[in-house]
Amino acid sequence: MLDDPSAILISRVLNREIDFGFGSLLRPHKELAYREVLRDELVAIVSSRGEFAGRRTIVWRTLESAPLVLLPRESSIRELVDRELVARGITRAPDYEVQNSIAAASMARANLGIALLPRLIVGELNMRGLRAIPIAGPVPERSIGIISRTDRPLSAAASAFVALLSAGVRR
Numbered sequence: 001m002l003d004d005p006s007a008i009l010i011s012r013v014l015n016r017e018i019d020f021g022f023g024s025l026l027r028p029h030k031e032l033a034y035r036e037v038l039r040d041e042l043v044a045i046v047s048s049r050g051e052f053a054g055r056r057t058i059v060w061r062t063l064e065s066a067p068l069v070l071l072p073r074e075s076s077i078r079e080l081v082d083r084e085l086v087a088r089g090i091t092r093a094p095d096y097e098v099q100n101s102i103a104a105a106s107m108a109r110a111n112l113g114i115a116l117l118p119r120l121i122v123g124e125l126n127m128r129g130l131r132a133i134p135i136a137g138p139v140p141e142r143s144i145g146i147i148s149r150t151d152r153p154l155s156a157a158a159s160a161f162v163a164l165l166s167a168g169v170r171r
Contacts, residue, residue, distance in 0.1 A: 067113030
């Protein structure tokens with residue numbers, strides 16, 4: 001089992017280093033098959049003592065000037081955020097780029113910026129001193145699923161693992 005950003009995961013599947021990946025495929029690829037398992041939305045993670053803590057929602061225009069904590073470019077989450085910002089005419093780099101969600105939440109807790117993270121992980125994070133606030137407007141959603149090669153069927157063991165994974169997600 002490997003834990004890689006989507007871009008690296010997809011590269012590993014394409015290069016036949018792994019049988020399949022569990023992640024997001026934001027752009028179709030002729031050599032890859034994709035089967036959605038679940039959908040997830042992004043939320044704004046802010047310090048519970050910061051200026052955004054009292055808001056019911058965060059609008060995209062707020063992200064134009066607010067300090068922003070994002071995951072690396074190789075992450076499907078980052079790609080989704082960048083795409084949503086550009087769609088709204090907002091071109092900017094993050095104030096902080098961190099390697100994982102725990103670091104992003106820690107930066108938000110220290111009131112260094114707004115972190116944009118998947119709602120699914122909020123329950124797994126230490127949310128003490130943090131608030132998860134919905135993003136207003138079109139909610140940025142990502143699809144998470146099984147990524148495999150079109151020219152290579154999954155082995156019996158991989159197929160059984162995928163079935164267990166899919167069943168566990170549906171619970």
